[in-house]
Amino acid sequence: MQSKESLRTQLITQEKVLRGTDFSREDLASCNALLSSTLYTDADWVFAYYPITSEVDIKAVLHDAIAHKHLALPVSEMDGTMTFREVTRLDQLHRGSLGITEPREGNTVVPTARTLILVPGVAFSMQKDRIGRGKGYYDRYLQKHREAFTLGICRSHQIIKKIPTDQWDIQVNALLCGGAFF
Ligand SMILES: Nc1nc2c(c(=O)[nH]1)N(C=O)[C@@H](CNc1ccc(C(=O)N[C@@H](CCC(=O)O)C(=O)O)cc1)CN2
Ligand SMILES: Nc1ncnc2c1ncn2[C@@H]1O[C@H](COP(=O)(O)OP(=O)(O)OP(=O)(O)O)[C@@H](O)[C@H]1O
Numbered sequence: 001m002q003s004k005e006s007l008r009t010q011l012i013t014q015e016k017v018l019r020g021t022d023f024s025r026e027d028l029a030s031c032n033a034l035l036s037s038t039l040y041t042d043a044d045w046v047f048a049y050y051p052i053t054s055e056v057d058i059k060a061v062l063h064d065a066i067a068h069k070h071l072a073l074p075v076s077e078m079d080g081t082m083t084f085r086e087v088t089r090l091d092q093l094h095r096g097s098l099g100i101t102e103p104r105e106g107n108t109v110v111p112t113a114r115t116l117i118l119v120p121g122v123a124f125s126m127q128k129d130r131i132g133r134g135k136g137y138y139d140r141y142l143q144k145h146r147e148a149f150t151l152g153i154c155r156s157h158q159i160i161k162k163i164p165t166d167q168w169d170i171q172v173n174a175l176l177c178g179g180a181f182f
Helices: 004-017 024-035 059-068 137-144
Strands: 045-047 070-076 082-087 093-095 101-103 115-119 149-154 174-177
Touching (some): 024 059, 024 149, 059 070, 070 101, 115 137
Parallel strands (some): 045 070, 115 149, 149 174
16 A cells, blocks of 8 residues: 555645646535535534635535534644634634745634534545544644534545555544545
């Protein structure tokens, strides 16, 4: 089996090749599927991510969550930990050190059983394994916060057959891809 590191390198090269591709239809299908699901309607808090170009554009979900629920976005710290802060408007975010748009202020919040965590990734498998950007932020965070439901979100080309796993890897509970749940 290909190592996780070489898979990640290959997938990030693919991200660059696909940079000009228009994924808006596929991304909107996923947003709409999510917004009308009970996973979403039953949640009181949504812990989401602010998308970069290679990730499913969930900004429609971010706006809906601000209007109808509570939204939190991740802040990555230099020591490898990640926290989530409450966000009430998207025009007060800033570009953090890793090139990710993140909240500058806002209360730090922790997930409960009614929190839906939307997990980005470089790739996922149908076994719900995940490859992230290689810094272990989500693995460390999800290990400590087991009570929330985790939903991986990706585009069709980000589904791969088999992902080699390490003992620290945390699977997601479900996957949303191209407008369908798995
Ligand atoms: N949207 C999003 N937010 C997230 C994550 C993520 O995967 N996606 N993270 C999940 O862990 C954390 C941040 N982790 C990161 C780990 C590595 C790189 C990284 O390698 N960045 C590139 C530049 C990316 C770009 O600008 O396109 C770099 O620094 O070279 C970025 C974020 C928390 N927030
Ligand atoms: N629970 C943990 N405790 C300590 N270190 C961890 C933990 N989880 C992952 N790591 C470390 O993080 C590094 C990256 O792990 P991995 O390659 O699985 O990242 P990833 O899941 O792709 O990234 P991310 O979660 O940031 O998107 C590894 O070197 C690993 O040792």
